[in-house]
Amino acid sequence: MTTNPNPQSGSPDKEPASEAQAAQNALGNTERAETATLPGRPQPESEPKPSLGRMFLDNLWAANTFTVTLLSLVLAIVVGAVLMIISDPTVLSTYSYITSRPSDAINSSWTLVSEAYANLFKGSVFDPEAFSAWVNGTGGWQAVLAPISETLTYAAPLIFTGLSVALAFRGGLFNIGAQGQATIGVIMAALAGFLLPLPPGLHLLVAVLAGALGGAIWGFIPGILKARAGAHEVINTIMLNYVATYFLTWLIVQNGVQDPTRTDAISKAVDSSAQLPRLLGGDLRVHAGILLAVLATWAVAWLLNRSTLGFELRAVGANPDAARTAGISVTRTYILIMVFAGILAGLGGSNMVLGSTASALTPLVVAQIGFDGILVALLGRVKPWGVLLAALLFGALQAGGNRMQSYSGISLELVTVLQALIVIFIAAPALVKAIFQLRAARAARLQTSLAKGW
Amino acid sequence: MEPGEIHALLGENGAGKSTLMNVLYGLYQPDEGEILVDGKPLKLKGPSDAIGAGIGMVHQHFMLVPVFTVTENIMLGAEQVRGGIAGFLDRRRARREVAEVSERYNLRVDPDAVIEDLPVGIQQRVEIVKALTRDVDLLILDEPTAVLTPQETEELLTVMRSLKAAGKSIVFITHKLGEVKAIADRITVIRRGKTVGTASPEASRDELAALMVGRNVRLTVDKAPATPGEPVLEVAGLVVDDDRQIRAVDGIDLTVRAGEVLGVAGVQGNGQTELIEAIMGLRPVLAGTVSLAGDRIDGWKPKKVLRAGVGYVPEDRSVDGLVKEFSVAENLVLDIYDRPPFGSGLALKPDAIAASAKERIEQFDVRTSSADTAVGTLSGGNQQKVIVARELSRPLKLFIAAQPTRGVDVGSIEFIHSQIIRERDIGTAVLVVSSELDEVIGLADRIAVMYRGRIIGIVGPDTPREEIGLLMAGISPDAAHEATAATGEGPANADGSASEDEA
Numbered sequence: 001m002t003t004n005p006n007p008q009s010g011s012p013d014k015e016p017a018s019e020a021q022a023a024q025n026a027l028g029n030t031e032r033a034e035t036a037t038l039p040g041r042p043q044p045e046s047e048p049k050p051s052l053g054r055m056f057l058d059n060l061w062a063a064n065t066f067t068v069t070l071l072s073l074v075l076a077i078v079v080g081a082v083l084m085i086i087s088d089p090t091v092l093s094t095y096s097y098i099t100s101r102p103s104d105a106i107n108s109s110w111t112l113v114s115e116a117y118a119n120l121f122k123g124s125v126f127d128p129e130a131f132s133a134w135v136n137g138t139g140g141w142q143a144v145l146a147p148i149s150e151t152l153t154y155a156a157p158l159i160f161t162g163l164s165v166a167l168a169f170r171g172g173l174f175n176i177g178a179q180g181q182a183t184i185g186v187i188m189a190a191l192a193g194f195l196l197p198l199p200p201g202l203h204l205l206v207a208v209l210a211g212a213l214g215g216a217i218w219g220f221i222p223g224i225l226k227a228r229a230g231a232h233e234v235i236n237t238i239m240l241n242y243v244a245t246y247f248l249t250w251l252i253v254q255n256g257v258q259d260p261t262r263t264d265a266i267s268k269a270v271d272s273s274a275q276l277p278r279l280l281g282g283d284l285r286v287h288a289g290i291l292l293a294v295l296a297t298w299a300v301a302w303l304l305n306r307s308t309l310g311f312e313l314r315a316v317g318a319n320p321d322a323a324r325t326a327g328i329s330v331t332r333t334y335i336l337i338m339v340f341a342g343i344l345a346g347l348g349g350s351n352m353v354l355g356s357t358a359s360a361l362t363p364l365v366v367a368q369i370g371f372d373g374i375l376v377a378l379l380g381r382v383k384p385w386g387v388l389l390a391a392l393l394f395g396a397l398q399a400g401g402n403r404m405q406s407y408s409g410i411s412l413e414l415v416t417v418l419q420a421l422i423v424i425f426i427a428a429p430a431l432v433k434a435i436f437q438l439r440a441a442r443a444a445r446l447q448t449s450l451a452k453g454w
Numbered sequence: 455m456e457p458g459e460i461h462a463l464l465g466e467n468g469a470g471k472s473t474l475m476n477v478l479y480g481l482y483q484p485d486e487g488e489i490l491v492d493g494k495p496l497k498l499k500g501p502s503d504a505i506g507a508g509i510g511m512v513h514q515h516f517m518l519v520p521v522f523t524v525t526e527n528i529m530l531g532a533e534q535v536r537g538g539i540a541g542f543l544d545r546r547r548a549r550r551e552v553a554e555v556s557e558r559y560n561l562r563v564d565p566d567a568v569i570e571d572l573p574v575g576i577q578q579r580v581e582i583v584k585a586l587t588r589d590v591d592l593l594i595l596d597e598p599t600a601v602l603t604p605q606e607t608e609e610l611l612t613v614m615r616s617l618k619a620a621g622k623s624i625v626f627i628t629h630k631l632g633e634v635k636a637i638a639d640r641i642t643v644i645r646r647g648k649t650v651g652t653a654s655p656e657a658s659r660d661e662l663a664a665l666m667v668g669r670n671v672r673l674t675v676d677k678a679p680a681t682p683g684e685p686v687l688e689v690a691g692l693v694v695d696d697d698r699q700i701r702a703v704d705g706i707d708l709t710v711r712a713g714e715v716l717g718v719a720g721v722q723g724n725g726q727t728e729l730i731e732a733i734m735g736l737r738p739v740l741a742g743t744v745s746l747a748g749d750r751i752d753g754w755k756p757k758k759v760l761r762a763g764v765g766y767v768p769e770d771r772s773v774d775g776l777v778k779e780f781s782v783a784e785n786l787v788l789d790i791y792d793r794p795p796f797g798s799g800l801a802l803k804p805d806a807i808a809a810s811a812k813e814r815i816e817q818f819d820v821r822t823s824s825a826d827t828a829v830g831t832l833s834g835g836n837q838q839k840v841i842v843a844r845e846l847s848r849p850l851k852l853f854i855a856a857q858p859t860r861g862v863d864v865g866s867i868e869f870i871h872s873q874i875i876r877e878r879d880i881g882t883a884v885l886v887v888s889s890e891l892d893e894v895i896g897l898a899d900r901i902a903v904m905y906r907g908r909i910i911g912i913v914g915p916d917t918p919r920e921e922i923g924l925l926m927a928g929i930s931p932d933a934a935h936e937a938t939a940a941t942g943e944g945p946a947n948a949d950g951s952a953s954e955d956e957a
Contacts, residue, residue: 311791
């Protein structure tokens with residue numbers, strides 16, 4: 001690192017001081033570098049000030065967080081394409097005579113991959129055919145909004161679990177237990193949903209809060225074990241995941257919980273009075289959970305950046321010794337962090353049974369939202385608004401994956417592989433940098449948040 | 455270095471001894487200068503080069519795998535294999551070699567013992583055997599006695615003598631005068647990264663102490679005579695353990711009055727750290743009392759102590775004083791973020807924090823490009839100013855500054871000193887702990903010298919520094935004459951308390 005006229009950009013991991021900046025940060029360092037050149041900031045170097053456009057271009061191809069995230073996506077898509085080709089026998093067979101007729105291999109590969117990704121896009125964001133059908137009057141507006149609705153439905157619980165992991169991470173704790181916390185959350189929410197005879201409105205509120213409470217309890221246990229006994233939260237949260245999963249499996253088939261009309265493992269359905277209202281009518285699955293998720297994102301961002309509690313949390317996460325010396329109770333903070341993380345994961349769990357995904361408990365009702373939450377948090381660089389964007393991306397991948405499976409015959413599991421690849425690439429910025437020959441960022445401090453906490 | 459010589463490297467903590475030896479062992483690269491071995495310059499890219507050149511090192515913190523046996527640890531990095539490409543470990547041969555080496559140099563170790571079961575003294579012996587099996591001619595011992603009991607120290611000295619007899623050269627790093635006089639053939643004293651003198655072991659302790667604490671550099675602090683008022687801090691019969699549950703503070707009585715600076719002098723690791731941590735509520739008080747302006751504060755949480763009007767500059771700013779990832783502004787409110795005007799209820803007031811940061815950056819001359827800069831990017835002096843600014847910008851009854859100018863440039867030292875005196879002059883009781891004797895003499899109105907967890911003397915600031923130096927080495931004024939007359943096995947030899955910070 002030779003000259004750094006812009007020390008502000010030297011700390012990509014530092015939390016911005018304001019909401020506006022936080023949102024901007026989610027877009028990466030590019031913008032920040034620009035804001036830092038605004039007047040009023042002393043420039044230690046006397047070299048001529050580069051224009052904003054110049055700075056933007058410089059930073060775009062520098063190895064900052066934004067560029068690396070974007071290129072990780074590109075790399076994951078490329079690797080995904082290779083996997084599609086390999087796993088399709090017809091396309092693969094064209095490669096046996098590639099030397100004589102290369103056009104066959106190239107054309108069939110291109111058709112396969114482009115159609116698959118087109119379907120991924122149509123299933124998650126926008127389907128032009130549905131749009132033209134609506135314009136011609138042959139289709140309804142619902143079909144136009146369906147992809148977005150699906151994306152938001154999948155994204156909502158991931159936002160909660162992603163925030164759960166991110167919040168704990170900022171406090172120096174690695175919460176692997178979002179899955180277990182979501183499981184207990186889903187149990188409590190469902191029980192409140194079909195056992196309590198309450199009026200509409202109140203019933204929903206109680207069910208949501210019950211889910212939060214369940215998560216809070218499941219977060220409190222590893223929190224207090226860490227604070228009082230020094231037990232490592234990674235081990236304990238993993239173990240509690242098992243306990244939660246098998247407790248759910250056991251609970252479903254108990255009298256009073258299991259659906260009396262069924263013999264398989266499924267509980268009674270949540271009363272309609274406790275279900276999150278659908279936002280765009282009964283045909284589209286998007287429900288009020290996404291609104292709660294955005295609210296939660298805002299709340300977590302406020303908590304982290306604008307509250308005394310968040311200050312303590314960040315201080316403990318960054319340097320527990322200094323926090324303790326400054327009079328902050330590290331043990332109390334650890335417990336609080338895990339309780340808050342649990343609440344968020346529990347809310348994510350509630351979404352799975354109170355929303356449109358399911359209305360009854362089954363052994364797989366929470367799917368993988370807890371574990372996906374870890375990926376979402378890392379992809380979102382453990383910043384609240386970043387988590388929101390990352391969860392939207394993952395939600396879109398899952399929504400689009402469904403269509404990709406039914407239209408292009410590409411297995412839904414490929415989406416999981418894509419998600420994993422994206423995170424692997426952002427976790428290895430040096431690899432991405434090497435592949436794309438990026439210049440070292442001005443900040444020259446490209447580091448991943450993954451290594452911390454261990 | 456001559457063959458068969460024991461060369462002692464003497465200096466205070468942070469003087470640069472360990473750094474020098476790490477360069478010699480290839481762990482750090484020199485910025486300038488070169489190392490000569492047998493008259494030839496040596497380029498060391500890493501420890502393996504150093505071992506190849508016949509240099510072995512025993513670190514202050516042992517580099518052993520706790521769950522391996524002695525033999526396995528000694529094999530590590532130089533594994534003997536048999537069976538060609540199959541590469542079976544030849545444990546038997548390694549074991550024989552260990553037994554042979556320990557026999558030859560009279561270093562008794564059980565080759566099959568597991569490291570974690572062994573006492574510290576034996577672990578160290580394993581380290582020495584490990585170095586010797588690599589056929590080294592020069593052995594560096596970095597503060598080897600810091601972790602040893604007096605008996606173990608005595609055994610180590612015996613081992614060193616037998617190694618010397620076998621023609622090995624030893625560099626012996628320490629800050630304990632007694633050991634040096636007992637074993638060294640030649641003594642080099644290092645201070646602030648420079649060689650300040652060479653001495654023979656016949657030199658008196660006074661001379662060595664003076665060389666070590668340095669009489670040339672005297673930082674004077676302009677100040678008027680103190681006007682001490684009521685006692686603010688009263689410590690009585692305080693007993694505190696360190697992290698390893700070893701007694702670190704052993705019955706200390708101390709009074710600091712309003713408007714005076716009490717300086718605590720002493721070689722690092724004699725209980726100063728534990729004393730102030732106990733006062734701050736960061737370390738449990740096992741016996742005795744701590745009172746602040748009449749209130750018992752022992753057993754209080756750190757937050758309550760801080761709230762009661764105590765300002766605290768911890769000795770290790772990067773560990774305990776600052777959150778490096780936080781901005782300057784955030785660090786300036788690290789212990790008052792939840793008090794008005796910076797926080798009310800659950801909400802922080804970023805505007806108030808920013809405004810006050812701006813003011814204090816100005817007032818305390820913190821050189822930073824902005825208040826939002828991460829504090830970790832600032833120089834050591836400016837980081838320290840951030841801490842001092844934070845602690846001095848609220849009304850205090852007591853101000854505790856531990857090593858307030860360690861690793862700080864001269865300009866900042868002057869500024870920090872003047873701020874400490876300013877705080878004294880407005881009637882705050884000030885407790886300064888420093889292993890820099892100059893600093894203590896310059897700042898203090900009274901000087902308490904700590905040695906092995908006790909205060910062995912309280913003297914005025916005009917006391918000759920040689921006398922204070924002797925006190926720091928554990929020689930009380932009455933015993934001074936006797937001890938200097940005695941040959942070498944002085945009380946400093948029995949120095950059991952350890953210093954751990956010289957990493």
